[in-house]
Amino acid sequence: MADRRPAPLDIFSKLRSATPARIFLPRAGTGLTTRATLDFQLAHAEARDAVEERLDVEALDEELSSRGLAAVRVRSAARDRRGFLLRPDLGRRLDDESRARLKSAAGDYDIAFIIAEGLSARAIARHAIPVLDRALASLDPASWKIAPIILAEQGRVALGDDIGETLGARLAAVLIGERPGLSSPDSLGVYLTYAPRIGRTDAERNCLSNIRPQGLAYDEATRKLLYLCNEARRRRLTGVALKDEAETLASEELRSIDVKN
Amino acid sequence: MYGTTIRGTRYSFPDLKSLMAKATPLRSGDCLAALAATSAAERVAAQMALADLPLSVFLNEALVPYEEDEVTRLILDSHDRRAFALIASLTVGEFRDWLLSDAADEESLAALTFGLTPEMAAAVSKICRNQDLILIAAKRRVVTRFRNTLGLRGRLSSRIQPNHPTDDARGVLASAIDGLLLGNGDAVIGVNPASDSPEQCYELLRLLDELRETLNIPTQSCVLAHVTTTLQLMERRAPVDLVFQSIAGTQAANSSFGIDLALLRESREAALALKRGTIGDNFMYFETGQGSALSANAHWNCDQQTLEARAYGVARIFDPLLINTVVGFIGPEYLFDGKQITRAALEDHFCGKLLGLPMGCDVCYTNHAEADQNDMDDILALLAVAGVNYVMGVPGADDVMLNYQSTSYHDVLAVRRMLNLAPAPEFAHWLTDVGLSDAHGELLAQALPASFAPLLERA
The missing domain is CATH 3.20.20.70 (Aldolase class I)
Structure with missing residues (x-):
């Protein structure tokens, strides 16, 4: 047997700082110590609570009106949380009453912002308004006709297609609570779809993910969103084609940096 | 058309794939696809009808059309009829009984491998309890x-x-x-x-x-x-x-x-x-x-x-x-x-x-x-x-x-x-x-082998 020596603690702590993964956990026999076990349980409990929580539409509506922003409230066809989880198709469709209400708000809009709780109402409660504030402040009102803000209960990403089509918006930006991770119960996602209509696929959207202070910061997320909005309008599309181009541009920038160095 | 009658109630299933779907233990994906049995009794009826079906049916009725799907073509074209001969006369239910019997051992299961189609394996799994799934699988090792x-x-x-x-x-x-x-x-x-x-x-x-x-x-x-x-x-x-x-x-x-x-x-x-x-x-x-x-x-x-x-x-x-x-x-x-x-x-x-x-x-x-x-x-x-x-x-x-x-x-x-x-x-x-485990294979607590040290220091 080869010789062994005790683990130098500084090396482990150095390694631990290289990843958010749960590494070098304290052991009790082959298992984890009580504290490490309960830490995990707490993280899972927070993620579960985030899934179960419902969006406080009232509070959000008030926040918007305090900014002078008109909002329209809608619901998907999913009646309750269980139905929402089991039937993704229902969460992608407006209920009849909501569709009627939206039709009366229809118009000629360049973009509609849709706030949907998705799988984390907590993400919406924490991050939707900060991102929306920044986005609205950066869009020139002279060239962007913005639809009333849509507040959608029990909505999935593709509900934005139904909403955008009913409203008559050329772009739909869906701010949605993402599926909670164990260490990220409040990640916000933004999905952008050009010419939204029922039947659009995910390949026809662009997505910004993990928006929260510990992930993609508000300012950076807004900068990327505006880039995508402008490009989507200019090229009249969203999705894989737009993403490829954005990545090509980015890698060309990188190559030119390589040459310079 | 497949079906069975239980205490005077007739349950029928238009084709093999709907029989398979309705015989499947409840899961949300089959409900989402609107394929699942609509009652617990219908599910068992489908399992009973499936159990009475000869295994050879799966060689004659493709669940996904042969002409339109290369996976179906692969499955049927590579089927080993000689290996299948061992179970060719059995129904799905009799096949389950055989799998549980001592006749099904490591050797006979290995010999059967390419005589079985995926649909046959799926069919018999649907009428197995969890315990059967464990017991039968434990007989078969794949190295x-x-x-x-x-x-x-x-x-x-x-x-x-x-x-x-x-x-x-x-x-x-x-x-x-x-x-x-x-x-x-x-x-x-x-x-x-x-x-x-x-x-x-x-x-x-x-x-x-x-x-x-x-x-x-x-x-x-x-x-x-x-x-x-x-x-x-x-x-x-x-x-x-x-x-x-x-x-x-x-x-x-x-x-x-x-x-x-x-x-x-x-x-x-x-x-x-x-x-x-x-x-x-x-x-x-x-x-x-x-x-x-x-x-x-x-x-x-x-x-x-x-x-x-x-x-x-x-x-x-x-x-x-x-x-x-x-x-x-x-x-x-x-x-x-x-x-x-x-x-x-x-x-x-x-x-x-x-x-x-x-x-x-x-x-x-x-x-x-x-x-x-x-x-x-x-x-x-x-x-x-x-x-x-x-x-x-x-x-x-x-x-x-x-x-x-x-x-x-x-x-x-x-x-x-x-x-x-x-x-x-x-x-x-x-x-x-x-030096990570002892001579009996027990992992040593908190061991850090010397050979790891250079790697750790570089990291």
């Missing part, structure tokens, strides 16, 4: 080799899954070292790359290969990129041990993954030419999961469990080193809760083994499923009793890149100890040689 020997009786292997949200080299290395110190990684050290960029994947391959070489570990590494990316990397002479790909049970679903059988054959040829395996030529690595065809709208109105078994029909012609179902990853609209995930895990393992695959399982769930780590403890223990080849070792069971929970390095240790299972023999020797 594969690349740099070590996986799947032997009395062994449980694990994949180190050292994923990182941005593929950071130090972060991946740190998680991999933690796994090795905990006796994991004999199945593979395999990273899911956060980005499919060939450059990033190349860097990860080099990192893992260097780790393996430096520590002289008898195992293999893998970057689980799309097969087209891996093909490119092999052309550039990257150190590719295993070729990974997600696969499904219909041509249309595979097409949604950007693959077909020809592409898989091409990648297998390319990897074979590399001759990197030291003791064997199993080097394909596949992942599957119930519900993938439905989510790609490529399910031909077949139930998700039957289509999962058909994915194994694809896998087995490539002699994979590893294949695992990622059972609870897809979400509650396909497998709602711990009960459904458990059932699916046992079915997948059972069907995979009967079809001759070195079946592993990513025992896992997402946070919107009605499941928790206790369910994973149960599934892991059940699969280990059933003789699963390998499971995942994820740091603290928390995958910080893919955002789901699986089993941990520690879970692997616990099950090995509970059931007296050891790692692959070559790997077990290595653990002892470097």
